[in-house]
Amino acid sequence: MKKFIRFSLLGGIGVVLYYITLYSLTEFCGIWYLLSSIIASVVNIITSFLVHKFRTFNATKNEGKVHVQFFLYVLITVLYSVTNVALLYILVQFCNIHYIPSQIILTIGLSIINYYVTKKIFEPKNSTVY
Secondary structure: OHHHHHHHHHHHHHHHHHHHHHHHHHHHOOOOHHHHHHHHHHHHHHHHHHHHHHHHOOOOOOHHHHHHHHHHHHHHHHHHHHHHHHHHHHHHHOOOOOHHHHHHHHHHHHHHHHHHHHHHHHOOOOOOOO
C-alpha cells in the first residue's frame, strides 16, 4: 500500500504535465482534444518512466536492462494511452461528458491498473529477466 501511495503521488508529476499539455494544446493552440491527449501522453510516458524507475520502485539494479524496461514500459503505456483515448472519445462523444471530467474518471480507473503493470516491469519475480 505504501508503494501504491508513492506511485500515485510521484505519478502525479506526469499527470500534472499531462493535464497542462492537454489543456494548453486544446484551449490555447486550438488542437483537437484527442490529438492533444496523444501528445500529452508522450510527455507523460517519458516523465513517468523516469520517476517510477528511480523513485517509486528504486529499480537501480540491472541498469544494463534499462532499454528492455523502457521498451516494455512504453509498450504498456501505449496500450494504456490508446485505451485512454478510445474511452475519452466515448465519454465525450456518446455520454456528453466534458473532456476534463472524462479524463479525471479515466485517470483514476486506469491508474490502478497501471500501478500493477508497472510494478511487474520494475520488480519482476525473476530479476534476471529484466
